[in-house]
Amino acid sequence: VIKKTLSMPPIVTLTTDFGQADAYVAAMKAAVLREAPQARLIDISHQIPPQNVRYGSFILERAIDAFHKMPGRQIIHIAVVDPGVGTSRKLLIVKIQSQTVICPDNGLITWPWRNRKNAKAYELTWRPERSQSKSISRTFHGRDILAPAAGLLAAETPLRKLAPRSARPKLLDIFPMKKNARQGRIIHIDHFGNAITNITREAVGTRHVSIRVGGHAIGRIKQTYAEAEIGEPLALFGSADLLEIAVRDGSAAEKLGLKVGRSVNLSSR
Amino acid sequence: VIKKTLSMPPIVTLTTDFGQADAYVAAMKAAVLREAPQARLIDISHQIPPQNVRYGSFILERAIDAFHKMPGRQIIHIAVVDPGVGTSRKLLIVKIQSQTVICPDNGLITWPWRNRKNAKAYELTWRPERSQSKSISRTFHGRDILAPAAGLLAAETPLRKLAPRSARPKLLDIFPMKKNARQGRIIHIDHFGNAITNITREAVGTRHVSIRVGGHAIGRIKQTYAEAEIGEPLALFGSADLLEIAVRDGSAAEKLGLKVGRSVNLSSR
Amino acid sequence: VIKKTLSMPPIVTLTTDFGQADAYVAAMKAAVLREAPQARLIDISHQIPPQNVRYGSFILERAIDAFHKMPGRQIIHIAVVDPGVGTSRKLLIVKIQSQTVICPDNGLITWPWRNRKNAKAYELTWRPERSQSKSISRTFHGRDILAPAAGLLAAETPLRKLAPRSARPKLLDIFPMKKNARQGRIIHIDHFGNAITNITREAVGTRHVSIRVGGHAIGRIKQTYAEAEIGEPLALFGSADLLEIAVRDGSAAEKLGLKVGRSVNLSSR
Numbered sequence: 183v184i185k186k187t188l189s190m191p192p193i194v195t196l197t198t199d200f201g202q203a204d205a206y207v208a209a210m211k212a213a214v215l216r217e218a219p220q221a222r223l224i225d226i227s228h229q230i231p232p233q234n235v236r237y238g239s240f241i242l243e244r245a246i247d248a249f250h251k252m253p254g255r256q257i258i259h260i261a262v263v264d265p266g267v268g269t270s271r272k273l274l275i276v277k278i279q280s281q282t283v284i285c286p287d288n289g290l291i292t293w294p295w296r297n298r299k300n301a302k303a304y305e306l307t308w309r310p311e312r313s314q315s316k317s318i319s320r321t322f323h324g325r326d327i328l329a330p331a332a333g334l335l336a337a338e339t340p341l342r343k344l345a346p347r348s349a350r351p352k353l354l355d356i357f358p359m360k361k362n363a364r365q366g367r368i369i370h371i372d373h374f375g376n377a378i379t380n381i382t383r384e385a386v387g388t389r390h391v392s393i394r395v396g397g398h399a400i401g402r403i404k405q406t407y408a409e410a411e412i413g414e415p416l417a418l419f420g421s422a423d424l425l426e427i428a429v430r431d432g433s434a435a436e437k438l439g440l441k442v443g444r445s446v447n448l449s450s451r
Numbered sequence: 452v453i454k455k456t457l458s459m460p461p462i463v464t465l466t467t468d469f470g471q472a473d474a475y476v477a478a479m480k481a482a483v484l485r486e487a488p489q490a491r492l493i494d495i496s497h498q499i500p501p502q503n504v505r506y507g508s509f510i511l512e513r514a515i516d517a518f519h520k521m522p523g524r525q526i527i528h529i530a531v532v533d534p535g536v537g538t539s540r541k542l543l544i545v546k547i548q549s550q551t552v553i554c555p556d557n558g559l560i561t562w563p564w565r566n567r568k569n570a571k572a573y574e575l576t577w578r579p580e581r582s583q584s585k586s587i588s589r590t591f592h593g594r595d596i597l598a599p600a601a602g603l604l605a606a607e608t609p610l611r612k613l614a615p616r617s618a619r620p621k622l623l624d625i626f627p628m629k630k631n632a633r634q635g636r637i638i639h640i641d642h643f644g645n646a647i648t649n650i651t652r653e654a655v656g657t658r659h660v661s662i663r664v665g666g667h668a669i670g671r672i673k674q675t676y677a678e679a680e681i682g683e684p685l686a687l688f689g690s691a692d693l694l695e696i697a698v699r700d701g702s703a704a705e706k707l708g709l710k711v712g713r714s715v716n717l718s719s720r
Numbered sequence: 721v722i723k724k725t726l727s728m729p730p731i732v733t734l735t736t737d738f739g740q741a742d743a744y745v746a747a748m749k750a751a752v753l754r755e756a757p758q759a760r761l762i763d764i765s766h767q768i769p770p771q772n773v774r775y776g777s778f779i780l781e782r783a784i785d786a787f788h789k790m791p792g793r794q795i796i797h798i799a800v801v802d803p804g805v806g807t808s809r810k811l812l813i814v815k816i817q818s819q820t821v822i823c824p825d826n827g828l829i830t831w832p833w834r835n836r837k838n839a840k841a842y843e844l845t846w847r848p849e850r851s852q853s854k855s856i857s858r859t860f861h862g863r864d865i866l867a868p869a870a871g872l873l874a875a876e877t878p879l880r881k882l883a884p885r886s887a888r889p890k891l892l893d894i895f896p897m898k899k900n901a902r903q904g905r906i907i908h909i910d911h912f913g914n915a916i917t918n919i920t921r922e923a924v925g926t927r928h929v930s931i932r933v934g935g936h937a938i939g940r941i942k943q944t945y946a947e948a949e950i951g952e953p954l955a956l957f958g959s960a961d962l963l964e965i966a967v968r969d970g971s972a973a974e975k976l977g978l979k980v981g982r983s984v985n986l987s988s989r
Contacts (some may be wrong), residue, residue, distance in 0.1 A: 406806025
């Protein structure tokens with residue numbers, strides 16, 4: 183038991199729209215460590231564009247994907263993109279397979295919820311006692327509620343003490359492309375300018391398709407960037423196992439003028 | 452004793468103007484870990500604008516605020532915004548309540564010093580032996596003196612061995628607004644474009660005031676962003692417990708053309 | 721033995737061109753922690769310009785420099801700037817003094833290899849079993865091969881199990897300036913706009929030289945930034961012990977229009 187405690191401290195990840203110029207992220211980390219001194223803190227991204235819940239939901243799903251298969255290890259993801267802070271929007275704790283997500287109930291959980299079976303949501307109703315924190319701010323629940331709650335979970339507080347009742351999370355109007363459909367969408371532009379779509383291998387199935395986006399014929403689905411010439415666009419299944427439009431050694435978003443929401447067409451070859 | 456050592460490693464935070472493209476931050480972290488292998492390293496910000504000591508001082512105060520109330524835990528903040536490196540400017544170790552700050556004596560300590568009682572400053576006169584480091588560079592005391600000193604403190608070297616004599620730190624010409632004054636100032640623009648002022652709740656007191664900044668009437672002080680319409684400006688006490696000018700779901704700095712130093716007026720309602 | 725294990729967990733650093741907006745870096749960290757739960761993770765830089773192997777090589781050399789002299793501590797650097805992912809380019813494990821580098825064989829290792837004696841390179845031929853990972857992506861070997869390999873090394877897997885045969889790494893056409901040469905080159909522009917050259921103290925030797933770059937006479941080599949007036953250019957040996965062209969409290973790159981590759985001339989005084 184001691185060995186386990188020593189070698190496997192809980193992991194708490196952070197996904198926010200806070201940027202990295204201010205001390206907001208550090209304030210959340212301090213709040214986690216106050217409750218769970220042993221927690222391992224991992225930054226996922228703090229560059230979600232301000233208030234962009236859709237972008238945050240995509241990144242949160244990637245975080246959960248990254249930390250799959252960590253047997254015996256507690257994984258807690260805090261996600262804060264929270265334009266509704268101070269309104270009556272709820273807070274959630276969501277169990278997804280063996281991982282836990284803590285976030286506002288504003289649609290952030292959408293992608294993990296749609297992509298994964300057996301997810302269960304609970305309303306985080308716990309609030310810190312006033313004597314413990316200076317006071318709960320009305321502008322920073324990430325620091326004052328979500329991070330301490332993550333710390334308490336990491337320190338083995340039972341979930342039911344923080345979130346006694348189940349909840350039905352709010353979901354955004356975003357979906358994986360349906361199996362055998364002919365049109366998907368761009369759901370994320372990454373740092374390299376790759377345009378990642380909602381098109382899974384399963385949705386393409388055994389079809390042999392040609393890809394077209396924004397007036398550009400991209401051709402068949404390839405296996406590696408190296409199958410295109412330098413500067414040439416291509417479509418392939420990327421590291422998230424989603425179809426992406428890329429340009430070899432370049433930015434597809436820039437070269438092809440791609441944006442989130444743009445439709446991507448699949449036609450038979 | 453063993454339990455404490457295992458469960459409560461010292462925390463060393465870093466606040467710099469180094470950016471994150473180079474290996475400068477990592478070089479400081481290596482220097483801390485060389486002396487204190489168990490130290491927990493927390494980045495506060497590395498996006499202080501180059502040589503902007505005022506900005507750094509505001510962020511350093513937030514770092515100290517974030518790590519308040521961590522009983523039994525050693526907290527050491529390294530702050531490096533150091534245009535005077537290589538000149539005769541001194542280095543400081545400052546004890547503030549139960550936390551420690553290590554920084555150049557160029558005004559970086561101003562906000563923590565003004566806001567907190569019982570702070571004590573010492574001149575950091577310790578220098579590494581030449582045989583230990585390749586040589587002390589004249590351009591990077593953060594790596595060659597401040598970080599090793601933080602590591603030594605984290606490894607329980609007594610402060611008096613590093614900084615035997617007390618010091619009077621240099622302070623910048625920046626202050627919290629006086630109680631019941633009618634004019635404060637913008638002291639920081641954050642990642643969201645919120646304009647944070649030097650106006651505390653205590654300085655406003657029981658007055659019912661209307662806020663005006665840069666020709667814009669902002670109205671009474673509100674409690675949450677949600678009391679404004681989307682895109683509308685408002686004033687409220689933010690997460691630092693300072694009055695801030697915000698725009699709901701937008702950037703006040705951009706929308707209202709706000710900058711650090713701009714005056715903020717309070718008139719009776 | 722227990723003490724050593726507890727107090728000296730292995731350090732794994734990360735240098736990439738992934739940026740920090742996506743979850744790519746976190747995916748690599750999760751892959752390291754899956755194999756080596758105790759590993760300490762240190763970010764070097766994720767802001768290598770996309771596909772810029774030269775820039776990455778310079779930063780990787782700085783990372784190795786930062787973690788010199790950590791006796792008894794295992795240091796593993798993962799470097800991923802990998803435009804050739806999915807082609808037949810090889811992967812490397814390189815032992816440099818007591819440190820280890822894991823990277824694609826595309827020239828990333830050049831600066832450490834040229835600057836350090838007794839480096840030995842091995843071809844990383846280990847691949848994860850298909851059953852363990854979902855599948856090895858063809859676009860993200862950083863997550864699927866390099867990070868798990870680093871985790872395995874950190875968990876004391878013998879190097880020969882991952883990389884049984886030695887290799888001759890590919891090297892870029894970049895070199896330290898030769899001893900007593902009259903012309904060096906700018907090899908890096910840092911966050912402050914300092915232009916760092918390939919000119920070592922040893923290569924300058926005992927000569928008294930005047931520096932000239934891009935039509936600007938910079939004068940003799942100085943000791944500290946403070947020897948120049950504010951806004952004035954100067955040349956000095958910076959924290960990497962390489963000659964750099966700086967502007968006091970400003971950006972030399974901007975003020976003098978400097979770029980990587982530009983020649984720097986040394987004439988006798």
